[in-house]
Amino acid sequence: MKIKVKDIEEKGSIHLSYSEEPASLGLDDDTVNCLSSVSVDVHLNRTRNGVYAAGRVWATVGLSCSRCLERFPYRIDEEFYLEYRPRPAELPAETELDEEAVGIIFFDGAEIDLSDQMRQDVLLALPMKPVCNESCKGLCPVCGGNLNEVQCDCSSTVIDSPFSRLRGLRLE
Numbered sequence: 001m002k003i004k005v006k007d008i009e010e011k012g013s014i015h016l017s018y019s020e021e022p023a024s025l026g027l028d029d030d031t032v033n034c035l036s037s038v039s040v041d042v043h044l045n046r047t048r049n050g051v052y053a054a055g056r057v058w059a060t061v062g063l064s065c066s067r068c069l070e071r072f073p074y075r076i077d078e079e080f081y082l083e084y085r086p087r088p089a090e091l092p093a094e095t096e097l098d099e100e101a102v103g104i105i106f107f108d109g110a111e112i113d114l115s116d117q118m119r120q121d122v123l124l125a126l127p128m129k130p131v132c133n134e135s136c137k138g139l140c141p142v143c144g145g146n147l148n149e150v151q152c153d154c155s156s157t158v159i160d161s162p163f164s165r166l167r168g169l170r171l172e
């Protein structure tokens, strides 16, 4: 979604609430499996130099559990605070990344584009090791069965090792 700075200027601030299709944000199934559209609720305020944006991004994505490998829906809900500033003429383009790290985004021309921020927020909110449930028991290392669904006999086999038999010996 592109917003004209002039529109913000006329009202002083605007409040937007809308959804975008993942594909229009560049979020295709190769990057992340979106199960919903990506929604944003944002307040935009004109500042002396640019635009201050404060809002929330939320969506539901499908992830694979790192323990049991099952697919599960994961809800992303991120807050963001950003300042859009006009790009200074003397600033080389390469410094843009550093500035983004501190929440400042430079923009050219008369409008700002929130889509980049929405895509980044979704990608950065993805957990490194997703789990379907904190209590997920994962897969049995012996038979590969999903221990949330099946109770295999492998664990008793492991206990019945030569070492555990030694431990069971009584000294006379």
Ligand SMILES: [Zn+2]
Pocket: 065, 066, 067, 068, 069, 070, 131, 132, 133, 136, 137, 138
């Ligand atoms: Zn799991």
Ligand SMILES: [Zn+2]
Pocket: 140, 141, 142, 143, 144, 145, 152, 153, 154, 155
């Ligand atoms: Zn097993």
